[in-house]
Amino acid sequence: MSGALSIARRGAVMLGLPAVLIAAWWIASAGSDSFYFPPLATILQTFVTLWLTPQAIPNVLPSLSRFAVGYFAAAALGIAIGIPVGSSRNLRSTIEPVLEFLRAIPPPVLIPVLILFAGIGDEMKILVIVFGCVWPVLLNTVAGVRALDEVLEDVVRCYRISPLARLWHFVLPGASPQIFTGLRQSLSLGVILMVVSEMFAASNGIGFALVQYQRTFAIPEMWSGIILLGLIGIALSLIFRAVEAWLLAWYHGLRRTQRAG
Amino acid sequence: MLEVKKLRKVYDGGSRTVEAIRDVNFKVSQGELVCIVGPSGAGKTTLLKCIAGLLAPTSGGVILEGNAVNGPPPAMAVVFQEYGRSLFPWMTVHDNVALPLKQKKMPAERREQLVRDALAAVDLANVHGAYPWQLSGGMQQRVAIARAVAYEPHVLLMDEPFAAVDAQTRADLEDLIRALWRKLKVTVLFVTHDIDESVYLGQRVLIMSHAPTVIMEDVTIDLPGERTQLETRSLPCFGELRKHIYSQIQLAKQGWRPPGG
Numbered sequence: 240m241s242g243a244l245s246i247a248r249r250g251a252v253m254l255g256l257p258a259v260l261i262a263a264w265w266i267a268s269a270g271s272d273s274f275y276f277p278p279l280a281t282i283l284q285t286f287v288t289l290w291l292t293p294q295a296i297p298n299v300l301p302s303l304s305r306f307a308v309g310y311f312a313a314a315a316l317g318i319a320i321g322i323p324v325g326s327s328r329n330l331r332s333t334i335e336p337v338l339e340f341l342r343a344i345p346p347p348v349l350i351p352v353l354i355l356f357a358g359i360g361d362e363m364k365i366l367v368i369v370f371g372c373v374w375p376v377l378l379n380t381v382a383g384v385r386a387l388d389e390v391l392e393d394v395v396r397c398y399r400i401s402p403l404a405r406l407w408h409f410v411l412p413g414a415s416p417q418i419f420t421g422l423r424q425s426l427s428l429g430v431i432l433m434v435v436s437e438m439f440a441a442s443n444g445i446g447f448a449l450v451q452y453q454r455t456f457a458i459p460e461m462w463s464g465i466i467l468l469g470l471i472g473i474a475l476s477l478i479f480r481a482v483e484a485w486l487l488a489w490y491h492g493l494r495r496t497q498r499a500g
Numbered sequence: 501m502l503e504v505k506k507l508r509k510v511y512d513g514g515s516r517t518v519e520a521i522r523d524v525n526f527k528v529s530q531g532e533l534v535c536i537v538g539p540s541g542a543g544k545t546t547l548l549k550c551i552a553g554l555l556a557p558t559s560g561g562v563i564l565e566g567n568a569v570n571g572p573p574p575a576m577a578v579v580f581q582e583y584g585r586s587l588f589p590w591m592t593v594h595d596n597v598a599l600p601l602k603q604k605k606m607p608a609e610r611r612e613q614l615v616r617d618a619l620a621a622v623d624l625a626n627v628h629g630a631y632p633w634q635l636s637g638g639m640q641q642r643v644a645i646a647r648a649v650a651y652e653p654h655v656l657l658m659d660e661p662f663a664a665v666d667a668q669t670r671a672d673l674e675d676l677i678r679a680l681w682r683k684l685k686v687t688v689l690f691v692t693h694d695i696d697e698s699v700y701l702g703q704r705v706l707i708m709s710h711a712p713t714v715i716m717e718d719v720t721i722d723l724p725g726e727r728t729q730l731e732t733r734s735l736p737c738f739g740e741l742r743k744h745i746y747s748q749i750q751l752a753k754q755g756w757r758p759p760g761g
Binding site: 388390391393394396397398399400401404408409412413415489490492493496497 | 589
């Protein structure tokens, strides 16, 4: 009873401010005859016809699939490079300056370069997402591997755990809390790069659609696309949190007992 | 069965070298329970890590069942002091005990039998599915003991395993070790800083000097095989042995060394 009540209360608190803001926007823009700031009612109407019907698929699907491929490739690459780099001090000191340099390059500036040899197709957009998303995962994996517990390391050696089992049962789970920190940072970065890469040169995608609407002065459509991107961001973050809560259940439990003790 | 011969360990920290162990020699016979006791800073953990093959000695060495120890030997299991850090927090109790056995490539049936028996032997038959951090400190250390027992080692090394648990749990765990040792006929080398514990547990007690470490004395504990916390500890000869070892440790703390050490 009190559990259900507290969930309801938390829900009310969480949704309270958004509700107020939407109401404020609605009232302030109602009856607006400004060309650039149409009434929210108009925007939402456009949103429904534009993005909640099958005609959304040709733009939404390519965007999301490029995002998914780029994000997961970056995750795999970041973890695969991060583990050896985190494990070896020599490797770290050799490639750290290079990593720092590459990380400092803002990924969107690569778009003109990538267009030259990867074209303006999916490959270019995926490469941009990978290049942006790989760094948080890579650097957090390195930190996670470096912070592995040395007592557990002794346990692994003393019980003669094979290298493969060591990776699967010790290194990956041990570094996973920090890997997830990196993955979370990359998530929002990935959405940004997905849109930006489509704004440059594309024939479909949400970013492409946004630019088209802007150029043709389809203002309600443009606003509705921005709302869509915000909602996609929220949805991705909710999915991410659910996966993290499931895979890191042990970590959150451990932290809770440590705080209580 | 286990022989430590002219073992010397010098830590080389570049400009500064620290001689932790100077010359340690002793033998342990099959099925013996030997305690090593020394003042803090005597290099107890260093010695144990050298014996476990986790640390390479500077010179001299360890011979287990006729073979020189160059890395963790398959016939050896270690129980570490830091129970909170020596179990994998992302694995259940069952999986923690089973993981080393999976490396041994035995039939799954036999592995499950060993896990069940080991957890039953430490009185934890009902927590297979729990995570280590859900258990008390004493229970966690029992899981670590079960993992070592299930591994079917010929030698069980214990590095101050009860230093971090409360006094009553400690007494129970001491009795558990005596009981397991008698039942499994395993050779046990038990490192501790607690003089009472060393007398209560051991058939022999090796007294370590202050670093650079040598063995000051090899004391035979001629207490009866059946020991109980209440009776054994109130025996006159228990008091004598305790007093003798205590005075030796005091000498060690003051820097006294046996001739030639």
